[in-house]
Amino acid sequence: EAHMTDTSDARIALSNNYAGNSWRQAMLQSWEDVTGPAVEEGIVAAADAYTTSENQATEQAAQIQNMILQGYDAIVVNAASPTALNGAVKEACDAGIVVVSFDGIVTEPCAWRIAVDFHEMGRQEVEYLASRLPEGGNLLEIRGLAGVFVDDEISAGIHAGIEEFPQFEIAGSVHGDWAQDVAQKAVAGILPSLPEIVGVVTQGGDGYGAAEAIRAAGRDMPIIVLGNRQDEMLWWQQQRDESGYETISLSIAPGVSTLAFWVAQQILAGEEVPKDLTVPFLTVTQDTLDETLANTPEGSVANVEYSLEDAQAVIAEAQGEM
């Protein structure tokens, strides 16, 4: 590693557009847990997190422009929009700043992207249901926030899954805005007009709300694909213990922010990093439920934090593919 540049003077900023749910809080927590020691050990000089007050691309663009002025060497960004920050990101690149986007990635070519295959995530939900319910049936789809990239991607994946497994049909679709109470309300509203539902495909953060609504309506509990929230998994565990309920839970781990941190550090250190990296999403199965639940703080989200070595492994793998 002789060619590596010293990054102990480098300052890295996290640009975050939203802090209003448990996933984002876990993400910020992971960032603090991982970057704190890194700064103490002198690996980097600073790793500051910034959150905008409203979940809006324009505000985040301004935030990134401020980071340029503050003279950060790298900006790690979870973007409100894949395209609307491109102007600001380009300005950062032009100022010689390394920009690494993750989770909510940006399309500006000068930035790095740590992407989750949301499309595949949606498809796998249907695939799992097909394995459980070969004869198929009616599904209820709970979408996220309309007009947001991730919502569109997962939904597209789910619909691709339905094409692959035509025994399923989407009987109803509601927007739950990735919030339990909104999802609960939307599901409660559409349920009365729906035929029997065998499965619920979700985007994470809304499974528990769906379960509550279905329970309140006195219907049989379908297979609800969950999204790694602790309360969902706890509910799953209880259901399993009571009636042998089986399902699957998948979502992106909030700790991916720490991966992005290390990637940014590696780029600053002079490592050749491909522009596109992929992280797997985190899947919890019947077998891993108890273990995952035990490791997840009450009210939080199942998480994985990345170390420098993990990051190097991810980079190496991507380099291999080049």
Added chain:
Amino acid sequence: MSALIARPWIWSWLAAALAFALTVSLTGGRGAGELAYAALSFGAFAAIVGMGQMLVITLGPGNVDLSIPATMTLAGTLALKAMGSDPGTAAMGLAIALAVGLGVGLANFALIYLLRLPPIIATLAASLIYQSLAIWSNRGLRIKPPEGLADFSTGRTLAVPNVAWVGLAIAVVVWVVLERSTWGRWLMATGQNMRAARLAGVPVQRVRFATYLAVAVLAGLTGYLLASFSGGAALNMGQEYLLMSIAVVVIGGSSIAGGYSNVPGVWGAALFMFLVVSMLNSYGAPAGLRLVLTGTIIIGIVIAASTRRVRT
């Protein structure tokens, strides 16, 4: 009948009934009970915060509370954190939620009265601080409500959801206060012309103070109930009640210019706001179309209600 049509609140109820009928007709009548039950449950939350917002809007132009969502979140978060799912702590949680409401109301009014900030800006700015407080206090962790409380908030009595009973009781109280009490008259007088009201002997600042306290306490209560109802507080749980609380007031037929409010209309509008989304979801309308139709229907109701009022 014509006297009934002249009442501005009738339109929100008619619209709600129509949305209900259209949804149920999709399944040939099956699920009507379920839908009504759901509408009452979810309508209750909108109705309770809506009634608070109505009181504030009645205070006259420029009066509105934009901190309702943040207050709900803060009250829900702190109450559930304090209860920590322990049985027998429901009353303490309620007390905490109400205390949060009181504190928020005090703070809001202090900004409005002492610093002379326009309420719209004062409550908006303060709500950001409340949100920070909620984040800081438990970082958005979802803690389950105690079992008894969860059962109460999701349960029913005489086939009507318990939260709807709470909402109805509050509606009755608010109606009596507005229509039959000195305090209600004072509120409406203040809303029409604060200066004239003051000169007529109305203690206008006391009225304004009490109103801003009332809206915050109702928001706190709603936060507590909603968090218990949906299995825990979330940082974004109040978000949709910002526009919702204003929408139910104006669809319900209260005068947005102040001085005239309408309690039954708030409930009608709360039911309508739930049912219209359910209806459009049931018909499979995509998000864009759903929004366009919701907006069009809202404007339609307002036009219907106001042209009738002009004619009579």
Added chain:
Amino acid sequence: MTTSAADKAAPLVALTDARMQFGAVRALDGVSLEIRAGECLGLVGHNGAGKSTLVNVVNAGLTPTGGSVSFPASGAPSARGAGVRSVFQELSLCPNLTVAENLKIAHEGLKGLRWRGAARAEIRESLDRVFPGHGIDADAEVDTLSIAQRQMVEIAIGFAPRGQAAQLVILDEPTSSLDGGIAQQLLTHVRRFCEAGGAVIFISHMLGEIFEVASRVIVMKDGKVVADRPAGEFTRKGLVDAMGHVAPEGTGAAAAERRIGVEVVRTPEGLTAREGEIVGLSGLAGHGQAEALARLYLDTASAWRRPGAARMVFVAGDRGRDGVLPLWSILRNVSVSILPEIARRGLLDRTREAAVAKDWKRRIGIRTDDVANPILSLSGGNQQKVLFARALASAAPVVVMDDPMRGVDVGTKQDVYAMIRAEAAKGRTFLWYSTETEEVRQCDRVFVFRDGAISAELTGADITEERILEASFEMQDAG
């Protein structure tokens, strides 16, 4: 109708059998009327007689429900085209604009880049002509002006050329907020204007003014014209009789002997009042009388404390700004100050409330068929009576009145004077700001204000127009 041989020219405005119906109320009940160049028509009648409605029908603010309005002299289809101008009973200026900008609102012809200068010059000239020495800045925003100054601006805009000289100017109670001197300037101007061939409709409850300017007088009663004769043929008494004032019941035996008790009011500026006393505040308009009263009232009645039994009540003169609660019925407007008194444990006794309102409707003669009607359906003077009723209905020992007789008709005024005397005899104290000498004469003691301070205190026989004027102007003489 009354076409004397002198009227050769075609009338500027001709009303034939004009009718205006508001629900059950016939505000105009078949009015026919012509007015010619050079005439100054005095229009009188009790509150709610239909005077303002007549004005609004002439200037097309209201479309009559029957009959017609035409402008034969000019042949124009509309009042605007015929050069008809109106100065309304309620102020109609935009308070956020400057004086000159308000002229622009009324004068479409002001266009181009230099309109501002032209507007300034035109309004200045008009103000100078009507109110010499007015001291109003054409660039002042209207809401920084006193109510009298606003009224002056509005009148000046009415007489301004605005591209086409005014033919007929309708003045609806123009002097109600002006003090004597300024009102005199207006009367002088009106006479000059008519001599120069203009026409004026002059509405006032001040009969003296009517006799001073009018060449012809029309008396209205309940929507009808009951008399229409040259001014010279009327005597003051004849005019009052023609208006046919019916005294409300139960105010006759008011001339009781009064006893003045202990001092109950004392303010930092030296204003004092004793129990059972009627204290007047006088002087030129806008010299701090209204402010002194407002301060006194606002300091006594807290915006925070629950008023158990109010110590003081306020009768507003500027109805729109300080008095009327516009969304409410007459009933609720009357009862708003006595709510704590008619409530039990915070809940209102609505039977009692209705009884109080009905009683006061009768006692003060509010012209309406039902106290549940909206307050805005009342004529200006009747709205003012509601404000009186609001104050007198309460048991407060001190009544503060800020020029409360604006727009109240002659007959009612006499009744209210009697009522005030009767209440004072029961031990109530009145503080009464007025711009009318006649009203000031009703007082036991008068404080004359000048530049925000008391310049004289007059009692009994000293309360005369001369003494008041003397005290009002001392400063100017010295300076």
Added chain:
Amino acid sequence: MNFLARHRIVLPIVSLAVLLAATFWMQPRAMSYFGVNLLFNLAVPIALATIAQMLIIMVNDIDLSTGAFVSLAACVTATLLNDAPLFGALVLAGLVLAYAVLGAVIHALALPAIVVTLGMSFVWGGLALVLLPSPGGASPGWIRTLMTVKPPLVPMAVVAAILIAAVTHLLVIRSGIGTMLRGVGGNARAVARSGGSVMRLKALAYGLAGLFNVLAGMALVGLTTSADANIALRYTLLSIAGVILGGGEFTGGKVSPTGAVIGALTLTLAASFLSFLRLSPDWQIGAQGAILILVLTARLLFTRRSGPA
């Protein structure tokens, strides 16, 4: 009348200057052509939207659909205007017209503007979603060029702000028609009585507001290079806050275009100032509220002392 009451614009200017000085002190790098542009370029669309809001507040109404409408305008700009300029321009013109019609309808039927615009915010938002279900589109080249142009000496953001303030000042304060419009806010009845058509004036005010909102959407796309249906939702509250910060009042037609532009700049700068403070993430959101309160308090303390005459 004292100085501050007469010159309401002084306080907004002073608060902006103080905030700017503090920002430069914290972050000297910002004190450059490049820095000032970065600080203020995103304020340009906000300033345009604030002017639009001010035009509505000027006629005693309030517009709760600003954010949704600017988002829609941005979506149209990034899609239709980019792909088929003529058609796109027609659609944008149609949106302006729709605003004018809205103003006329609100007046003719005596509807509360706050409700109608609340309803319209759903409609605009829905249309934006139909147009762009997922973020995307691209800025027409000329808009991008315009928004990133580098004039000599003074950065684009400052030039644009001065231009917007100057044009709207002439339009609203100096011109005859602007006076009529403010008159509608001050006393619509007086305007109607002197023969003005309040309906036409309201339609004009709304139409102009629509125009400025469309300009805001276009400017925004020029800066961000693409659009989404939620891109400008926060503009509703920002624009209201901007008008008030700039010395405008909710009723009575008392507004100041220069103040509104300064208000928009102040709000943008306040957020940057907080970034530079590097607060703990928990408190970053709350601090934005605190600074809003602070800036307004300064203003109101002064006006209170000077008070109305």
